[in-house]
Amino acid sequence: MKLTNRFRMPALALLSGALLVTGVTGVTGVTGVTGVAVQPASAHNPSLRVLAERAGVRIGTAVDMAALADDRTYRRTTAREFDSVTAENVMKWESVEPQRGVYDWKPADDLVRYARAHGQVVRGHTLVWHSQLPTWLTTGVADGSIGATELRGILRDHITTEVKRYKGKIQQWDVVNEVFEEDGSLRNSIWLQQLGPSYIADAFRWAHAADPRAKPFLNDYNVEGVNAKSTAYYDLAKRLRAQGVPVQGFGIQGHLAIQYGFPGRVAENLARFEALGMQTAFTEVDVRMILPVDEAKSVTQAPYFRRLLDACLGARSCKSFTVWGYTDRYSWVPGVFEGQGAATPMDEEYGRKPAYGELREGLAAGR
Numbered sequence: 001m002k003l004t005n006r007f008r009m010p011a012l013a014l015l016s017g018a019l020l021v022t023g024v025t026g027v028t029g030v031t032g033v034t035g036v037a038v039q040p041a042s043a044h045n046p047s048l049r050v051l052a053e054r055a056g057v058r059i060g061t062a063v064d065m066a067a068l069a070d071d072r073t074y075r076r077t078t079a080r081e082f083d084s085v086t087a088e089n090v091m092k093w094e095s096v097e098p099q100r101g102v103y104d105w106k107p108a109d110d111l112v113r114y115a116r117a118h119g120q121v122v123r124g125h126t127l128v129w130h131s132q133l134p135t136w137l138t139t140g141v142a143d144g145s146i147g148a149t150e151l152r153g154i155l156r157d158h159i160t161t162e163v164k165r166y167k168g169k170i171q172q173w174d175v176v177n178e179v180f181e182e183d184g185s186l187r188n189s190i191w192l193q194q195l196g197p198s199y200i201a202d203a204f205r206w207a208h209a210a211d212p213r214a215k216p217f218l219n220d221y222n223v224e225g226v227n228a229k230s231t232a233y234y235d236l237a238k239r240l241r242a243q244g245v246p247v248q249g250f251g252i253q254g255h256l257a258i259q260y261g262f263p264g265r266v267a268e269n270l271a272r273f274e275a276l277g278m279q280t281a282f283t284e285v286d287v288r289m290i291l292p293v294d295e296a297k298s299v300t301q302a303p304y305f306r307r308l309l310d311a312c313l314g315a316r317s318c319k320s321f322t323v324w325g326y327t328d329r330y331s332w333v334p335g336v337f338e339g340q341g342a343a344t345p346m347d348e349e350y351g352r353k354p355a356y357g358e359l360r361e362g363l364a365a366g367r
């Protein structure tokens with residue numbers, strides 16, 4: 001199945017990663033595989049967000065809106081631990097405009113309201129993507145009833161409408177998401193097929209015009225280190241910025257897996273985007289493994305989180321570090337990668353894993 005091959009590291013990265021992770025020691029704050037129950041934050045037990053604020057970085061999570069409505073522990077933990085939130089799904093096109101011209105903003109509005117009530121910023125995710133598009137749009141393009149000119153107008157209206165709705169309330173917008181293949185060629189999406197490569201510059205211009213204070217970001221997976229795909233982003237960003245297109249941030253998703261090793265040259269990658277004058281961010285970090293989870297795998301997983309966090313803290317341009325869910329209770333991983341999971345810093349009962357301890361230690365150590 002196509003999906004199971006996504007987020008896979010190339011064999012080379014696997015090899016070098018395996019070498020790199022050996023010898024990582026000093027997992028502190030370890031509470032064992034099952035972890036400990038949710039504890040209130042206090043001076044002796046500071047939350048991630050308290051430590052992040054001291055370190056001058058935002059610590060974020062993707063938020064599952066169904067869980068936020070139904071699960072009190074989830075609501076409280078999301079507020080206690082994080083000062084940035086990203087809608088895991090509810091700001092995507094299929095969610096906000098399920099039928100043409102019929103909008104459903106409620107879940108996205110709810111998240112923005114929750115964030116405001118808890119002093120959190122919001123990362124907007126995502127405006128242009130090849131996935132999670134509404135059916136009316138994909139079928140209209142497929143049957144020819146929506147032609148290229150109309151499609152361009154539809155895209156412009158979508159971006160403008162959504163960005164304006166949350167104007168002043170979004171810190172960073174993922175304007176275009178996952179537009180390159182692993183080899184650095186542009187993804188063969190309906191956007192490329194119908195509109196040609198200029199849709200990317202257009203999207204950034206429209207998003208920036210609708211909310212000049214939100215930082216417009218590129219965002220993708222398998223771009224942690226220096227490789228063909230991240231280099232394609234670098235070249236694109238450099239070219240567009242030279243043309244005055246407002247591409248201001250590079251988002252590194254960070255979907256890793258312990259069986260593929262840790263990517264090489266992450267700091268170098270961040271530094272080259274920084275040298276272009278751009279912001280950087282880790283936007284969707286999780287580290288999956290082949291189930292069942294055991295203590296050794298959890299201990300192996302922890303420094304993956306820490307090393308990405310340290311890369312962020314080591315780069316002045318890196319303003320936020322977001323995990324794609326923080327409890328295994330609500331992680332997307334097992335539903336997509338059969339037999340894999342345990343990818344987040346807390347277990348299904350909100351017990352803190354070694355990964356949580358590493359995030360805490362890393363934030364405490366600061367920049």
Ligand code: 9MR
Nearest residue numbers: 088089125131132177221253284324332
């Ligand atoms: O976590 C999201 C999951 O609930 C959705 O079913 C899925 C649909 O493709 O999207 C997941 O989030 C993705 C994110 O929007 C973009 N980067 C990859 C994430 C994991 O697939």
